Structures are given as structure tokens and as C-alpha cells.
Amino acid sequence: MHQVHPALRQPVTAADRVLQEIQRAIVEGDIAAGSKISEPELARRFDLSRAPLREALARLERCHLIERIPNAGARVVKLSVAGLLALYQLRENLEGLACKLAAEQMSDTEIAEVRQLLDQHLSSQRVREGESYYQEAGDLDFHYRIILGSKNSYLINILCDELYYLVRMYRVQLGMNGPRVSRAFDEHKAIINAIANRDGELADLLMRRHIAASRRNIELKLQQMGS
Amino acid sequence: MHQVHPALRQPVTAADRVLQEIQRAIVEGDIAAGSKISEPELARRFDLSRAPLREALARLERCHLIERIPNAGARVVKLSVAGLLALYQLRENLEGLACKLAAEQMSDTEIAEVRQLLDQHLSSQRVREGESYYQEAGDLDFHYRIILGSKNSYLINILCDELYYLVRMYRVQLGMNGPRVSRAFDEHKAIINAIANRDGELADLLMRRHIAASRRNIELKLQQMGS
């Protein structure tokens, strides 16, 4: 039996469970962005001691959802245009690389499975027109598959474990909707086609554009909010 | 007063201190690659309780120096050709990006400081011909400056906090020496020149080649050892 990647490992310890709960709470804005994290309060709220809670906080810091200062506590990260640009700058590059590697590394069956996934999304999208949650989940699922397809464990770790929660936080709290939703499907299709043709260079380019378009969408929302 | 980057923050807590000690021990092979980490043993050895030690272990996992399995403990990472390739594949891309950004973001004074640093290295190299430790430290210093020059905090975090200890581990344990040492200086010079000319594309290319050359050097060593 081969070891599954930590990113999709199910929680076994109390720290794992509380981590997932707090992650969800922060990503969905249930715990407000910029607010202070109180260890005693969270410990009471989730009914466990501070030891596993602190373990969870360490991992939250790892995925950039909180910022800790020694002896002074932790704060939930604040969303900003500058932060979004820095994050997506990196994402464009890394997921572009993931595409290039996936074009070399993914097996034909893996590629077929991703195509099947896209067809599945397309049909469910026709039914639930404009339903942004499914789009969100479907988009993530697509990106995950490509990233895993790169077969580079360090790259997988950075994207799936360390950056994606923050990406989701921007997307959930600032919303992705409008005409982007339907276009994203076409872009996904073009990307997997390039990978199927083993054209890593093109897949890289298309993924960068895909992510840049997504960034502009959120950037606009952020600026609208700011004004 | 603005906040310094965590990468060069000095230790304030016991967990910070023991982290640095264990990091050094693993990187330099003082704690053997592939060996099991025993929490009680390390706690005795560094004369502290398991709480700060576990905090340190969490961060060691973050920079890929150990691998943990829930309820089963931690092992020091094993060096391998496959791991080296995956790591350097990522490094080429990320430091290439850092160069591109540095060409846009670094101030003229920052660039001048890096040039001064290189001159300094060159003169000290002439005196200590072939001294690999200084080369090692100097090379790291150069790369750090470029990375910090990118001004992208996520990129800085990944390279300086999460990947560089492992890079150093490969370099220290498998050694960088021979003709590479003197060539690296010239390559550094060419890279900072490209950045000074605000030619991000060239700086990117040169850095990728620089890192690829370094990889081949270590790869050779690893294969010699394996046979």
C-alpha cells in the first residue's frame, strides 16, 4: 500500500480535527479576518486542551491563515490587494510549472479521468446555472488533479497544503461569479487538451492566463469593496 | 519600526533555540539522515520538556528536514537523487521568478550592496582559495539577497524558510567543490548585472542555468556515492 499525500489524509488526531474546523471557519469568514486568536477561548469553544490547539495553530501559520508573534499571540490574516497580487503571482508561476510537469508525468488514464471530471462538471453546471459553490469546488478539484499530476512532492505540498487555503479564502470571501464561471470551464478544457497533447509549454501558458484572469476578477471585487 | 522577516529573526523562545540546534545537527549530518527521531531522547539531550521540542519538530517538518507520521513518530529525511531533482526543479523555477521580480523591485542601493558583497567574496576567495565553507556561506548570502529583493513575502517564505535548509543539507553532506566554486562567482556577477540592467527575463534565465549547473554537480556526487 503506498502512502497517500498528506493533503488529502483524513484527520486522525484531535489536533487534526480542530485544525480542519478552524481552517474552515477562517476561510469562510466565520472567524473574522484580522481578528485576534485567543488560545483559551478557542480551547473552550472546541472543548480540548491548549496542547493540540497550539499544534493546530502552528499548521495554520504554515498555510498563512494566521500570523503569530512570539509571546504576543496570533491574528487571522487580513485580505488585501497587495497580498492577493503576491499570492497569485506565485500561483501563476507554480501552477504553470505544475502544468508543464503534468504534461510529462501524467498517465493517459489520469488524463482521461480529469476529462471525465470536466464533462461531469459541465453537465451539472447546465442544470445548476450560476451555482457558484459547485464551480468553486469543481475548479479546486481540477487544479488539484493537475498539481498532483506533476508528481513533484514539494510542489504539491506548497500548492495544496500551504497556499490553497488562502486562495480559497480570497475566493470565498470575495466571491467568484458572473461570466467567469462559464469561461473557466473552457479554459480548463483547453489546459487538459494541451496536457493530453504532451504540450507542456502551451499548458503552462494557458494555466498562467487562466489564473491571471481569475486574479483580475477578485482584484476588481476587492477594489470595489475598498471604495 | 518595520517587522523583519521571520527567516532572519533571532530566537526568543526555547523552542526557537532547540529548533536551530536540531536544524544545524540535521543539515550537517550530526543527526544521521534517515534515522528515527525520539522525542524523549532529544528532550533529555537538550534539557527541556517535550512541549517546546514538539513545537520545534513541527517546524522541522515544515522545512522538510523530518517526516512525521501520526502516532508513529518522526524520521530524518533521506537524501536521494529523486528528491534532489524534485527540489531543484522547484528551486530553478522559484529563484528564476525571484530574479525576474528583483529586476523590477530592487532599489539601486540594494543592487549596489549586492555588488559590494560579491567583490568582498571575490577578494576573500583569492586569499582562501578553494575554501568551500566560505563559498557555501557566500553563495547562500547572494541567493538570499536576490530572494529578499523580490519583495514577495510568500516567495521569500517558501525559499528562505521552507526549502533552503534542505538545499543546504544536500550541499553540506554531498559537498560542493572543484571548479564549480570559481565559476559560481562569475555566474553571480552576470545575474546581478542583468538585474541592474532591469532585464528580468535574462536574470531569470541565468539563475535557472546557475542552479541547474549546481544540481548537476551534486547529482554526480550522489551517483558516485550510490555506486
Added chain:
DNA sequence: CGCCCATAGATTGTCGACAATTTACGCCTA
């Protein structure tokens, strides 16, 4: 003889309390 299972030992995960540090408040002073 090899494989499986049970038990004993050791290790990791979790808990509650104490120590060290930071933050908040009130007081004094200029």
C-alpha cells in the same frame, strides 16, 4: 516452518497547572 495473534513495552498525543512575558489600566507628574 511460516504466519497470525496476544501481550508487554515504549512512544506519541493530550491534559491541567505553573512560570515568564506581554498587555491593560490607573495613577502620578509635568
Added chain:
DNA sequence: TAGGCGTAAATTGTCGACAATCTATGGGCG
């Protein structure tokens, strides 16, 4: 009234002990 200082409260960091889980050894069974 604004600012600085000292104390008190709260928070974080650390400790030692207990509970849950895994590993290893030995015995039984096919």
C-alpha cells in the same frame, strides 16, 4: 490634559504526568 511609570490581569510558553496508540517480542496454530 497628555505622557510616562508601576502594578495587576490576562495571555503565551513550559513543565510533568496520564491516556491512547503503535511496535516488538513470544507463543500458538495451521
